[in-house]
Amino acid sequence: MKTLGRRTFIKGAAILSGATLCGAVNTQKAEASQQVELPPLPWGYAKLDPEELRKLGHLGYYAFECAGGAFWALVTALKETVGYPYTALAMPTKEEVIDYLKNKKKGGAHLPQAFMQYGVGGVGNYGTLCGAPNGAASLMNIAVPFKEVKKELIPRLLRYYETEGFPTDLSNQYAVNKEFYPPKYKSGKALPQVVGDSVLCHVSVGTWCEKSGYASGSKERSERCGRITGDIAAMTVKMLNASMDGNLATVFPMSLSQETAECRTCHSKGKEYETGQFTRGAMECGSCHDEDLIHKGENKLNTAYGVEIGTWAGAAVIGTAAGIGGHAVASRMNKEDNDEE
Numbered sequence: 001m002k003t004l005g006r007r008t009f010i011k012g013a014a015i016l017s018g019a020t021l022c023g024a025v026n027t028q029k030a031e032a033s034q035q036v037e038l039p040p041l042p043w044g045y046a047k048l049d050p051e052e053l054r055k056l057g058h059l060g061y062y063a064f065e066c067a068g069g070a071f072w073a074l075v076t077a078l079k080e081t082v083g084y085p086y087t088a089l090a091m092p093t094k095e096e097v098i099d100y101l102k103n104k105k106k107g108g109a110h111l112p113q114a115f116m117q118y119g120v121g122g123v124g125n126y127g128t129l130c131g132a133p134n135g136a137a138s139l140m141n142i143a144v145p146f147k148e149v150k151k152e153l154i155p156r157l158l159r160y161y162e163t164e165g166f167p168t169d170l171s172n173q174y175a176v177n178k179e180f181y182p183p184k185y186k187s188g189k190a191l192p193q194v195v196g197d198s199v200l201c202h203v204s205v206g207t208w209c210e211k212s213g214y215a216s217g218s219k220e221r222s223e224r225c226g227r228i229t230g231d232i233a234a235m236t237v238k239m240l241n242a243s244m245d246g247n248l249a250t251v252f253p254m255s256l257s258q259e260t261a262e263c264r265t266c267h268s269k270g271k272e273y274e275t276g277q278f279t280r281g282a283m284e285c286g287s288c289h290d291e292d293l294i295h296k297g298e299n300k301l302n303t304a305y306g307v308e309i310g311t312w313a314g315a316a317v318i319g320t321a322a323g324i325g326g327h328a329v330a331s332r333m334n335k336e337d338n339d340e341e
């Protein structure tokens with residue numbers, strides 16, 4: 001297999017087959033054996049600079065949108081600090097992406113298809129999970145042991161996403177000071193900062209558009225998502241750095257909202273159907289369910305055998321009064337994780 005030179009990579013992309021581009025190429029190994037074999041996961045992590053990642057993530061968005069952009073940024077940085085096997089993943093360099101953006105209007109140059117690009121607009125524009133944490137989580141899963149990724153890193157990153165006002169101050173500042181990498185910004189303004197209260201692209205974008213007055217197809221909305229991609233890449237690196245030092249909680253303490261914690265005392269993944277364990281997940285419950293409207297109707301809960309269970313009058317009230325907090329529930333999440341998926 002012919003190894004793609006860094007310079008010729010973008011030019012060649014248009015004529016090479018997708019299969020060649022997607023195949024991971026490691027120079028020495030490929031030439032020696034004509035066969036590429038990558039080591040098993042995890043591939044490892046070495047500390048990165050969050051602020052460089054905020055800028056790389058933003059640049060990545062301009063090339064590959066949210067999910068592809070976050071993944072590209074993190075791998076691009078790890079190619080420098082860790083090297084192989086990240087270097088075996090075929091993707092354009094930072095300079096090549098900037099060149100591409102400079103010459104985009106003139107035609108000719110193309111960027112190859114990117115890893116995690118499918119995550120755009122909440123997976124294929126379907127509005128589910130925001131692509132930025134999706135792409136970042138995918139990198140976490142390549143870099144560090146899955147147990148840590150599943151229990152500690154991903155829930156924390158998603159909770160950060162739900163609670164942060166995006167774009168962050170730093171992101172807005174980089175745009176205003178022209179410190180971001182793209183040669184021309186979609187918008188150079190400080191953009192309105194909105195807490196989405198949801199990890200869903202649909203809710204996050206919708207909330208932002210409603211509060212900011214910008215349309216979902218506006219340049220400003222797109223720029224906002226670029227800045228979020230940077231913000232998420234930066235937080236990912238902060239968490240991975242802290243995780244290496246064993247002080248993850250100092251970066252972002254994991255705690256669900258009081259309301260969600262209360263709901264989850266009954267509605268979490270478990271075996272006791274009757275008590276409410278017929279759901280799973282930890283998304284902010286109140287972003288969809290109105291606390292005043294639930295548990296009001298007649299109880300139509302059925303068992304697996306189709307038997308009605310009867311009225312659970314006051315069940316929710318008891319749970320709420322117990323006031324079990326976010327920390328208890330966070331540890332409960334870990335317990336759930338030990339069950340079969």
Ligand code: HEC
Binds near residue numbers: 200263278282283
């Ligand atoms: C993105 C929106 C959304 C979020 C966030 C969400 N839910 Fe739901 N939930 C729904 C929808 C839609 C349904 C199905 C219609 C219904 O029963 O309201 C549902 C159903 C349920 C049901 C009833 C199950 C059934 O089969 O009728 C429970 C219980 C529930 N959710 C609890 C929770 C809890 C607890 C949380 C927080 C950990 C939560 N939900 C977060 C949208 C959401």
Ligand code: HEC
Binds near residue numbers: 300316317
């Ligand atoms: C004390 C346990 C308990 C707590 C706490 C609790 N639920 Fe429930 N919930 C149940 C049970 C049991 C059912 C099924 C029987 C019923 O409908 O009352 C249920 C039913 C539901 C349903 C479907 C039926 C309906 O009435 O809409 C939704 C949605 C729901 N819960 C959401 C929530 C949310 C959101 C919270 C947190 C604000 C919450 N629950 C807190 C036990 C609980």
